[in-house]
Amino acid sequence: MERIDLDKPQWNLDTFRGRLNHFASITDPRLSFYSTSKLLEAKMLVEQYRAIKEPRGTTVDQVLHARRMYLSAFHPDTGELQNVIGRMSFQVPGGMLLIGAMITFYRSNSAVIFWQWANQSFNALVNYTNRNAGSTLTNKQMATAYISATSSALVTALGLKAFLANRASPLMQRFVPFVAVAAANVVNIPLMRQSEIVNGVPVYDKSGKKITESRYAAVKGISQVILSRIMICSPGMILLPVLMERLEKTAWLQRNRFINPPLQIFLSGVTLLVMVPVGCAIFNQNCSVPTSRLLIMDGKQFKDLKADYGKPLPDRVYFNKGL
Incomplete structure (x- = not known):
């Protein structure tokens, strides 16, 4: 063949x-x-x-x-078997339960606390699993990232919930979980991959030869991952509340309230089935940056990089931004 x-x-x-x-x-x-x-x-x-x-x-x-x-x-860099919960193929079954629960059980503080905690625990594992292979993270750094992201999500969710309680319509209150998740992503991902920002990520030429480590590349890759993650959950957490607000007023759903939670979980799964590949595809995983924008790493100037590389530096360098 x-x-x-x-x-x-x-x-x-x-x-x-x-x-x-x-x-x-x-x-x-x-x-x-x-x-x-x-x-x-x-x-x-x-x-x-x-x-x-x-x-x-x-x-x-x-x-x-x-x-x-x-x-x-x-893992695309190391070839190691990833934890099943952290794989992007698990985003639909894992995410549909969490998103569905967050937009369903948003009225009580205890439910908000539990489901925001569960979501950030899930996100922390996904972020760690899909980090750049050159990233090293201590247990203390992982704990700091996890606690910070969970705290930011809870503070945002509970704070907004309290602020909007008597000031906004029930529909507006349904969007609180999305704002909390977006805020937590901005905190969780950079902290979980903080060593990349501090030490840089390996960058390569087009043939795969390593040139140096770049903090600029790390920041660019992490920023793209944050935008992708927010886009993945956006339709489920923005459009579904609007849809459910209308459906809950129908006589059929009022007679069958028990269907509400599984319906929202199912619809969350449908949106994720579409949005997970879309979110991952927005930016190329094999990201590139112009060589001229590389930050100075380990005290090396570009002329030192050129000497180490052994030939003229390419116009662009490439790196794995993670997912």
């Missing part, structure tokens, strides 16, 4: 449509339910195929599916 190059993406990742197809394939929630043994088998098949040692009778479809499984579950 005609061989395929597994080191080349199936779609053109320099275009939004290509990235959308790519992320739709590897964030498919069904991939999060494969067992560890199945994922390791997929990784082995990918490695065997690269070495031209795959089992006799292996088809292209089998190889492509194995690559999908591999890309969905293993």
Whole structure:
């Protein structure tokens, strides 16, 4: 059979449509339910195929599916198996429960506290799992990031809830969870990846040769991840409250109030099914920056970088921004 190059993406990742197809394939929630043994088998098949040692009778479809499984579950830099809850393929089953619960149970303080805490615990694990592989984080730094993000979410949610209690319509009060989640993302992601901002992330030339570490690249990548995460949850937390405000006034839903929570969770899942690949595809994961914008790292000037690199520096450098 005609061989395929597994080191080349199936779609053109320099275009939004290509990235959308790519992320739709590897964030498919069904991939999060494969067992560890199945994922390791997929990784082995990918490695065997690269070495031209795959089992006799292996088809292209089998190889492509194995690559999908591999890309969905293993870190793109280290090749290590990721925690299932932290994988982007788990965003739909995990996120639909949390978003659905946050926009359903927003009236009591105890419910706000519990679901904001649960959401930030989930986000912290996702952020850590999808960090740049060059990022190192101590237990103290992780605890600081987790506590800070959870606190910011709770302060925002409870503060807004109290402020709007007698000042805003019930519909406006439904948007409090979204504001809290957005605020927490702004805190959680940079803190969980703070070592990247302090020490920089590895940047490479187009051929994959490491040039240096860049704090500017880290800040750019983290900023794009924050925007992507907020966009992923935006439709579910902005449009669904408007929809549910109208549906709850219908006679049918008033007679069947027990359907309200599962309906909001289901609709949250539908929005995430669309928005997870869209959010991931907005920016290229293999991000690039002009070499001229690299910040000075480890006391090195650009002339020192040029000497270490051994040839003229490229116009652009590349790095993994994480997800």
